[in-house]
Amino acid sequence: MNSISEIDNVTKAYILETYLRQAVLPFKHKSLAKQIQIECVYCGDKRLKGTLFLTNNNNWAYICWKASCPCSGHAISAEKWLKKVDSYLYEQYIKELYKQIDKPNDTFKNKAIEAQLKAEKQEKLELEEKKRTDMEATKKFLPILIPSGISKIALGYCKKRMIPENVYKKFFVCNEGKYKGRLIIPFYKKDGKISFFQGRSLYKYIEPKYMSKIGNTALYNFDFIDKSKEIVVLEGPIDSMFIENATATCGAGSSGNLDSQLVGLNCFYLFDNDEAGNKKAGQKVREGKSVFIWSKFLNDYGLTDVKDINDVIIKLNKKDKFKFEELRPYFTNILDEFLIYI
Numbered sequence: 001m002n003s004i005s006e007i008d009n010v011t012k013a014y015i016l017e018t019y020l021r022q023a024v025l026p027f028k029h030k031s032l033a034k035q036i037q038i039e040c041v042y043c044g045d046k047r048l049k050g051t052l053f054l055t056n057n058n059n060w061a062y063i064c065w066k067a068s069c070p071c072s073g074h075a076i077s078a079e080k081w082l083k084k085v086d087s088y089l090y091e092q093y094i095k096e097l098y099k100q101i102d103k104p105n106d107t108f109k110n111k112a113i114e115a116q117l118k119a120e121k122q123e124k125l126e127l128e129e130k131k132r133t134d135m136e137a138t139k140k141f142l143p144i145l146i147p148s149g150i151s152k153i154a155l156g157y158c159k160k161r162m163i164p165e166n167v168y169k170k171f172f173v174c175n176e177g178k179y180k181g182r183l184i185i186p187f188y189k190k191d192g193k194i195s196f197f198q199g200r201s202l203y204k205y206i207e208p209k210y211m212s213k214i215g216n217t218a219l220y221n222f223d224f225i226d227k228s229k230e231i232v233v234l235e236g237p238i239d240s241m242f243i244e245n246a247t248a249t250c251g252a253g254s255s256g257n258l259d260s261q262l263v264g265l266n267c268f269y270l271f272d273n274d275e276a277g278n279k280k281a282g283q284k285v286r287e288g289k290s291v292f293i294w295s296k297f298l299n300d301y302g303l304t305d306v307k308d309i310n311d312v313i314i315k316l317n318k319k320d321k322f323k324f325e326e327l328r329p330y331f332t333n334i335l336d337e338f339l340i341y342i
Helices: 009-023 078-085 087-101 106-138 149-160 256-261 275-286 294-301 309-316 324-330 335-340
Strands: 029-031 035-038 050-054 060-064 172-174 182-188 194-201 210-212 231-234 246-248 267-270 290-292
Touching: 009 050, 009 060, 009 078, 009 087, 009 106, 060 078, 078 087, 149 172, 149 182, 267 275, 267 324, 275 290, 275 335, 294 324
Parallel strands: 231 246, 231 267, 267 290
Antiparallel strands: 029 035, 035 050, 050 060, 172 182, 182 194, 194 210
């Protein structure tokens, strides 16, 4: 090898990880097999919104899940993160890489592969434990219509948000364990089984606001939409309840497995009217997808201080769902048009 760029990714990731795990020690963090959740040094959020993680290409990266953070919506290299957090450890990491140039390729590689296999085994065990505790937690779920203190609060929330009764009567509540203090929104399949669920906090002091079932995420109401027609894709299940033929992800950052389910369908993306939503809309329109122009819509409807479609429904006191034709004029797949209204 003539330069550190020729060091294989497995070896480089192995070396970098040893320095990353040293660098996180002064900060509030939670270490897992292939990721480290940590307070963000870019935006200062102390709620472990930052995540160092090993990608499928054996590269360590960093992302923050707070919408206003400069690292939100896209990952940066973990090397860049390390250099910002601890310049001394970064220098030691670079020196260690240079040491590998004069050594045989397999000096670290065998150790790295062994460590990777160990991490994969540990990651699997961690996931299985999370799924087990998740399954235990669901035993505490109660149908929303069974009278209780929390069901009263949950029903009040549903009525305030104008969620149709035929929809919310199938919801659950939880006031014990992992999902304590949450409204549980189930994702039903046509056979009546629940494939996924999302827990929405009913109290301001309970964070995070949303907590979802462990495992692969799902698209809300996906079994019940007409896939031959235009489909509106929103961030949250509640918003999708107010538009005909709509589905929803669980936030602005939908995962790859969700996007793959939408391939070949005539999708129109309606993200929230906030910074995270605008970022995601910008990404989608650059991919040639149709996205919603909030400022144009709000101007035509004479509305202000609106974050999502549910807010619109409440402010307009609209009793029926939006039909796609009502919303069609506010979608565009032209980047310049989208940017004009940002």
